[in-house]
Structures are given as structure tokens and as C-alpha cells.
Amino acid sequence: MKLKENIAISDSGYLFNPSTGESFVLNPLGMEVLQFVKKGKSFEEISKEVLTRYSVDSITFEKDYQDFIHQLRQYLLIGSDE
Amino acid sequence: MEKQRYERPILKKLEMGMPGKFGVAANLPPTTHIDGISVDSLVETYGSPVFILSEKTIRSVFKRAKKAFTTRYPKVQFAWSYKTNYLNAVCRIYHQEGSWAEVVSGFEYDKAIANGVQGQHIIFNGPDKSAIYLEKAIRNDSILHIDHLDELYTIIELTEKLAKKPKVAIRVNMDTGIQPMWDRFGFNYENGQAWDALNKIMHSGKLDLVGLHTHIGTFIMSPQAYGVAAQKLADLAIGIRQKYNHTIKYIDMGGGFASANTLKGFYYPGSDTNPTFDDYAEAITSALLNTQFTPDNLPLLILETGRALIDEAGYLLGTVIANKRLSTGKRTTIVDIGINLLFTSFWYEHKLTPARHYSQYTEATTVYGPLCMNIDVIRENVNLPLLNKGDHFVIHHVGAYNMTQWMQFITLRPKIVLIDQDGTAHVIRENETMDNVMNMEHLPAHLK
Numbered sequence A: 001m002k003l004k005e006n007i008a009i010s011d012s013g014y015l016f017n018p019s020t021g022e023s024f025v026l027n028p029l030g031m032e033v034l035q036f037v038k039k040g041k042s043f044e045e046i047s048k049e050v051l052t053r054y055s056v057d058s059i060t061f062e063k064d065y066q067d068f069i070h071q072l073r074q075y076l077l078i079g080s081d082e
Numbered sequence B: 001m002e003k004q005r006y007e008r009p010i011l012k013k014l015e016m017g018m019p020g021k022f023g024v025a026a027n028l029p030p031t032t033h034i035d036g037i038s039v040d041s042l043v044e045t046y047g048s049p050v051f052i053l054s055e056k057t058i059r060s061v062f063k064r065a066k067k068a069f070t071t072r073y074p075k076v077q078f079a080w081s082y083k084t085n086y087l088n089a090v091c092r093i094y095h096q097e098g099s100w101a102e103v104v105s106g107f108e109y110d111k112a113i114a115n116g117v118q119g120q121h122i123i124f125n126g127p128d129k130s131a132i133y134l135e136k137a138i139r140n141d142s143i144l145h146i147d148h149l150d151e152l153y154t155i156i157e158l159t160e161k162l163a164k165k166p167k168v169a170i171r172v173n174m175d176t177g178i179q180p181m182w183d184r185f186g187f188n189y190e191n192g193q194a195w196d197a198l199n200k201i202m203h204s205g206k207l208d209l210v211g212l213h214t215h216i217g218t219f220i221m222s223p224q225a226y227g228v229a230a231q232k233l234a235d236l237a238i239g240i241r242q243k244y245n246h247t248i249k250y251i252d253m254g255g256g257f258a259s260a261n262t263l264k265g266f267y268y269p270g271s272d273t274n275p276t277f278d279d280y281a282e283a284i285t286s287a288l289l290n291t292q293f294t295p296d297n298l299p300l301l302i303l304e305t306g307r308a309l310i311d312e313a314g315y316l317l318g319t320v321i322a323n324k325r326l327s328t329g330k331r332t333t334i335v336d337i338g339i340n341l342l343f344t345s346f347w348y349e350h351k352l353t354p355a356r357h358y359s360q361y362t363e364a365t366t367v368y369g370p371l372c373m374n375i376d377v378i379r380e381n382v383n384l385p386l387l388n389k390g391d392h393f394v395i396h397h398v399g400a401y402n403m404t405q406w407m408q409f410i411t412l413r414p415k416i417v418l419i420d421q422d423g424t425a426h427v428i429r430e431n432e433t434m435d436n437v438m439n440m441e442h443l444p445a446h447l448k
């Protein structure tokens, strides 16, 4: 799973996809997770990181993570699994 | 190290150009407390869902409504519309504030009596008054608002047996320039039915015609329609005086004022745009004052206002069961409040606020009830913060009709709690139990 290369992310949580002209806004955790994905981290690594810092259980986070990735895929911001 | 509060990761597409239909007031402030008690503790103590009523709001809205009329007109009387919310505690608050009772069934009539309302302060409306209850009401000196000729004849018959002159009014329906026109109740003004009934009453000599009544509809957005209605009733009253030298004691304008809810399909919140008590009062009282009534002959003005008095005092607290995404990508939230408890969600875009602070991020969400039926939708489209499973929220302005028209359907009905003026909570109706429901059933022997 890889973030499309030409996508621009600003520090304040804006995301721009030049190939479609679409803009998006991310909340802070959305931003963090996206940065992890960009660095190529696996779900297990991301989950470990998030669970140590936020008050959330692993099941809830896994569900929300899948939903988030699904959204990225739906908006064609990541390629389908290679 | 203390962990940070979790908020699920989201990605939201920015729509350029037109502000979205749901862009208005996206970030509603949370409702953390009701009359000083935290929403979380109310849910903890009384369960979820739970209806909460604020006595403070009931009384202050009542005073506001009363003031709107009494500053414009010398003789005003409210009659609490029982069907709107007939919990005894609620009725007694209105009676303490000076309201009479307006009832439309034998059940409601008995409830008003049980609440200590004097017979002569009960107005009996509706098309279905049985002979037994007509007799009871006549003996108690209650006021009968006659709905149809069959009822008129039944009452005349009863006078022979009771040796009493019942106090009566007729319900009048009419064209006030608005749609729909409620013409199935009472006697029509334009086609002469109303005069026909009045003539029959006056010629019988057996009934005491004390008033004229109308109820032009509900959630009427046009104060002017009330002006038209008041003028037509005044015309009848003046005509009766001319023809029979008989003075009508009161004009009853019924209910129907809009509450602060937002009707479906309206863009702006009802709390900002719906007419106020002052608007309705201005239309009704100027119509009455501009007729030929002399100052010492002005009829008493009776109002049977329901939803506009109580909606604001009612809250429904609930809990998020799950978040889900539809195949279209649309976010949905499933909550423990269904249309079995909140049937007014068919009419209103009920205001829904979270019970604590969230970040500024929101998502357009459909809020579904728990009923496993497609029609169980609480809000079609609402911008909500990122509520998690188990989080609490508050639905506003639910005081009218929901606590009388709710259904025991699929789930059991919850508790109703009244917060008094000192901020103390009282359970005023228990939640239903399995026993309540089972005890009403009988099993035939062959099925045991």
C-alpha cells in the first residue's frame, strides 16, 4: 500500500491531489497515520504507536484505521494493494 | 504519561464553491449539562435512552407566552392541551401556573379530574365523547365543545334526564388562507354549517352557549391565519348578540403555534425564523380589539397551546451504538433512540448535540435508530463531531407529543425524569419492564 507520489500534504493537515484537483482536510490523527503510511509502516507498527499514546483499545483503532484506509483508497490517494 | 484523548483519523473532502446545505452551524456547542446536572451522570443514573424535562423551562416559557397575550389583551386563559404531554407532573405544573385543562377523550378527562382540576375548568374537545362521559362532564359543569350534529342531539337528549343546562361551545372550521384546511372537525364557517348549529342550540333553549372554538391546525407558520380566524369567530359572536341578544363569554383559538423546532425542508433553524408568541398574540388580539366588541364586552380569550409551550423543556438523551460506512462512502451513526420514542423525527430536523467537547472536525452523518427497519432515521444528514461508540448526545425540543405518542415497539419505553427548579432530579415515569408487557397477555390453554 503506497501513497500516490505527487500528493502534497501541508503541516496544517491539508492534502492536495494534483491529478484530480481535489483538496482534503485531515484531523491530527489522520495526519499522523498518513505520515506513517507514507513512510511505509505496517498496520501493526502504526497500531502499536497509536495505542501507547492515545486512550483507545486495539479493536476500535483497527476498525477506524480500516475505515480511514478505505477512504484514502476511495479517493484514489493510495494505489490498490500491489 | 497520561494518554491523549482519542479521536478517530478522518479525511474530509473539501467542496469548493457553494457552502454546503449542511454547512450552517456545523459546530454546535456541546450540551454537557441540563439545569446544572451533567448529561453523563443523568445517563449513568437513569439509563440510556432517557427523557429529561426541565421544570424551569416549562414555567419560563409559559410565563413568556402568557405575557405576550396579557400585555395586549385584558382577559386571557390558557388551557393545557393534555394530549401534548399528559404526564401528571407536567399537567400539575401548568395547573399551578393557572392553566385549565383541555381534553379530547374520557381517559384524558379522568386524568384532569385526578389532577385536581375543577369540573368547570375542563374543556372537553374532540369528535368522540361517549354518552357516559358527556353525562359526567355535564354533571361536573365542564364545557363541551360540540364537534358534530349527532353530538349536539345527544347532549339535548341528556338534558331531559339531567335537569341541567350544559355549558357548550361549537368548534368552527374555516378558510384562513392556509393549507391544509382542517375541515373535518367542527362546523364550517363559510358554508353556513356553523350558523346552522348555533341556531339549533339557541332555539333548543336547553343549552347555555358560552363560547366559540377553533383549532386551525398545528405548527402554523402564519400568524396572520390566526388574525383571520379570530375575526371570523368575533363575527359569529357579534351576530349572535344581534340576533339573540345573547353574549358569548369566550373565544377559544385552540393550539397550533410553532415551537422552536426546524421543520423538514426548511433551510434555517426554526429557533431563528419561526413566529414568536408575540407575533401570534399581535395577530389574534388586534383582530379581536378591532371588532365591534365594546371594552366591557370583550370575550375571554382562551388558548389551548400545546407544542409551543412544552417542546423546549424536553430533552432525549442517548448513546452511540456504532459507526458505520455505507457502500456509497456515507458515514452513518447508529444510536439507541429510534422513531418508536421520537416519532417527531418524521416532521423535524431535531437539533442534536454531543454531551462533551470535541475537536472542530466534523463529518456529515446519517443518524439511524436501533430498530432494524429502514424508516428508522433520526437525522437524514447532520454534521457531527467524531462521536465514538458509547458516547452520549442530546436531542433537543422533544417535549411535545413524544411522551404521549411513543410506542412500545421492539424496545421497552425508558424513564422520564423531571429536573425541578432547585436542580433536583425526580423520576416522574418509570421505565417499562418485561413484566409490564407480559402481564397484559394471556396464553390460551392449548398454547401453554
Ligand SMILES: Cc1ncc(COP(=O)(O)O)c(C=O)c1O
Binding pocket: B081, B084, B102, B125, B126, B215, B217, B218, B219, B254, B255, B256, B257, B304, B305, B306, B307, B308, B400
Ligand atoms: C383541539 C386542540 N387544541 C389544542 C391542540 C394543541 O395543539 P398544538 O400542540 O399544535 O399547540 C390540539 C392538537 O392537535 C387540538 O386538537
